[in-house]
Amino acid sequence: MEITFPKIASYEGWAHPMRTESTVDGLELVAGHVPEGLNGTWYRCGADRQFPPMNGEDIFIDGEGMMFMFRFEDGHVSYRNRWVRTPRFELQEKHRRSLFGRYRNRYTADPLAAETSPGTANTSMLWHAGRLMALKEDDLPFEVDPDTLETRAKTDLDGQVAALSLSAHPKVDWVTGELLTYSYQAKGDYTRDFAIYIFNPDGSLKHEVWFDAPWANVVHDFAITETHIVIPFFPLCTPDIDGLKAGRTFYEWHDDKPTKIAVIPRYGSADEIRWFEGPTSSAGHMMNAVTDGTPEGTKVHLDLCLYDGNCFPFFKSPDGREFPPVPPVLTRITMDLARNDDSYETRPLIPVPCEMPRTDDRWQGRDYTHGWTIMYRGGDGTSTLGRVNVKTGALEVWEHGEKIAVQEPQFVPRAPDAKEGDGWILSILNRLDKGHSEIGIFDALDLAKGPVARLHLPVRVRATFHGVWVPDEVRASGRYQMEAVA
Ligand SMILES: [Fe+2]
Numbered sequence: 403m404e405i406t407f408p409k410i411a412s413y414e415g416w417a418h419p420m421r422t423e424s425t426v427d428g429l430e431l432v433a434g435h436v437p438e439g440l441n442g443t444w445y446r447c448g449a450d451r452q453f454p455p456m457n458g459e460d461i462f463i464d465g466e467g468m469m470f471m472f473r474f475e476d477g478h479v480s481y482r483n484r485w486v487r488t489p490r491f492e493l494q495e496k497h498r499r500s501l502f503g504r505y506r507n508r509y510t511a512d513p514l515a516a517e518t519s520p521g522t523a524n525t526s527m528l529w530h531a532g533r534l535m536a537l538k539e540d541d542l543p544f545e546v547d548p549d550t551l552e553t554r555a556k557t558d559l560d561g562q563v564a565a566l567s568l569s570a571h572p573k574v575d576w577v578t579g580e581l582l583t584y585s586y587q588a589k590g591d592y593t594r595d596f597a598i599y600i601f602n603p604d605g606s607l608k609h610e611v612w613f614d615a616p617w618a619n620v621v622h623d624f625a626i627t628e629t630h631i632v633i634p635f636f637p638l639c640t641p642d643i644d645g646l647k648a649g650r651t652f653y654e655w656h657d658d659k660p661t662k663i664a665v666i667p668r669y670g671s672a673d674e675i676r677w678f679e680g681p682t683s684s685a686g687h688m689m690n691a692v693t694d695g696t697p698e699g700t701k702v703h704l705d706l707c708l709y710d711g712n713c714f715p716f717f718k719s720p721d722g723r724e725f726p727p728v729p730p731v732l733t734r735i736t737m738d739l740a741r742n743d744d745s746y747e748t749r750p751l752i753p754v755p756c757e758m759p760r761t762d763d764r765w766q767g768r769d770y771t772h773g774w775t776i777m778y779r780g781g782d783g784t785s786t787l788g789r790v791n792v793k794t795g796a797l798e799v800w801e802h803g804e805k806i807a808v809q810e811p812q813f814v815p816r817a818p819d820a821k822e823g824d825g826w827i828l829s830i831l832n833r834l835d836k837g838h839s840e841i842g843i844f845d846a847l848d849l850a851k852g853p854v855a856r857l858h859l860p861v862r863v864r865a866t867f868h869g870v871w872v873p874d875e876v877r878a879s880g881r882y883q884m885e886a887v888a
Contacts, residue, residue: 403498407451408458416783416807416832417462419451420864426481429472429841434855436477436843437826443548443877444812444828445527446470446869447536452491453500456512461716462865464505466491467523467536467544469551470866472828472841479841479857484551486523486536486544493518506540506652508591521556525570526868530581531605532880533557534872537570539586539622548877562607565597566590570868571623571688576764579603579883582631582668586621591652592640594618598631600669603881613672616662620653625691625704626668626767632691632704635662636684638717645720654720655712657682663746665702665737678737678746684713689732689759689773690766690792700740705773705792707757708733708748729755732775732790752790752797754779758810762822762846763871764884772823774811774846787811787829789849800849805835809863813846814871818884823847828871830863831856839863 407413449465467486472479485491493515494501502520503510511520521541528535528543535543535557542563545554558564565585572583581601588595594617600609615621619639625632637659641650663678685706694701707730715727732751756775770792777788777799785807789798809830816825827844839862842853876882 407454410460412460412462416834420862421450423484424861429479429481429857429859432856432858434853436855440474440826442474442871442873444472444869444871446866447525447527448866449524450864452494456500456503461505465524469536471551482551487553488521488523488544489518490520504651507646509647510649527870528572529870529872530574539567539570541567543568573626573766574882576882576884579881582626584624586615587618592618592642603883609669611672622686623688625688627691627693627702628767629668629693630702631666631668632702633664637682638684651717653717655717655725657719676739677744679744680746684709686713687759690761690770692769700738702737704735706733707759730757732756751792751795756788760811760813762813765822770822774813774827776808783807783834787849798849800852807832807834809866810868812869812871830866837862
């Protein structure tokens with residue numbers, strides 16, 4: 403059968419499906435020098451298209467998982483990318499065509515796929531308790547070989563996870579070594595069951611909570627503090643089973659519903675959840691959260707890229723109304739647990755649109771200063787990196803003037819005990835006019851001076867969503883467990 407991809411915007415230019423597995427032993431240095439001491443492995447994951455979509459339509463969050471690995475060894479940087487060989491991937495490989503229809507709507511799949519999970523593992527990577535995993539919120543994690551990226555198998559973490567899926571935005575607490583994650587629609591499509599899981603550094607289950615979500619909606623990300631877990635519920639909701647069977651999209655935007663946020667003590671029970679409510683809004687990504695004056699503080703701050711409307715405009719309302727794109731604004735939502743009402747306050751942190759916010763992960767949940775994001779400007783598809791000081795609102799930006807779009811920044815600490823922000827930022831640079839990628843390495847606290855090193859990739863890294871840095875000592879020991887640093 404001939405392979406022909408439809409002429410749709412999501413496949414134009416840089417976004418054309420790449421569909422290629424590569425190995426490069428030693429990327430070419432084209433500017434600067436790889437910093438001494440930058441040793442470890444950077445894993446990332448994104449979506450690519452194995453075969454043309456069944457129904458001629460696509461959205462950027464769909465497609466098979468493609469993993470990427472950059473291993474830094476004393477200036478030598480090796481590169482490898484491999485598909486996540488999910489049951490869906492292998493079934494499609496066998497039949498040489500796409501077998502799954504609309505995004506996550508299993509009722510639009512080919513009958514050949516009736517018994518196969520639609521999970522794609524296309525969103526992020528996780529390292530915990532000596533395991534590397536590829537993640538997507540529609541299924542359980544897939545364990546992967548940390549040296550070859552060979553897919554091993556789907557895992558319920560040694561039988562400890564009864565939920566049918568786990569989030570692609572887990573939080574690993576670099577200080578306690580715990581893994582905190584969750585599942586929404588945890589008992590299957592259109593269920594309101596929500597589960598929180600906390601694992602010890604050795605991978606054993608420490609704590610588990612189940613409760614009912616306000617709706618069967620998407621919960622793409624959450625946040626942790628030293629004392630709380632914060633879970634926002636935005637009204638991108640799944641139709642009921644009859645609606646899914648009728649072929650409706652997996653999510654629909656309910657502009658008549660509010661935003662709801664659950665705050666629960668870190669090791670609390672379902673009856674300890676405090677619910678807060680605010681205007682209709684949405685967000686994909688949290689930057690961080692902090693409980694003021696830990697451990698006795700009552701104010702919980704949630705910093706996130708908040709959309710004053712629908713963050714995924716390709717999902718319409720249940721009655722078919724469309725919603726214009728709105729910019730993501732880095733915003734601090736503050737909830738006061740001591741107050742008797744359920745409202746919250748919001749305030750923008752910077753006035754420039756940004757997305758894919760990250761921190762020095764040693765400060766996830768802790769009183770922090772620095773965040774790094776992708777900054778958008780103009781309409782020419784270029785973007786750059788920014789650093790925001792959340793305490794002062796100061797913004798530092800890499801002004802490159804080149805036809806470059808950047809991918810999500812990754813912070814790498816200079817040493818396990820380095821101060822917050824002392825280290826490097828890694829980013830995949832899309833050379834839009836050259837058709838290939840580069841790795842940019844930046845001084846994390848001096849983005850403005852530009853990359854301290856650029857490495858040439860002889861291929862195009864089409865799109866990665868998220869990733870994780872695994873220092874050599876963490877890969878050797880299997881666990882993150884660092885001293886708290888001031
Ligand atoms: Fe995400």
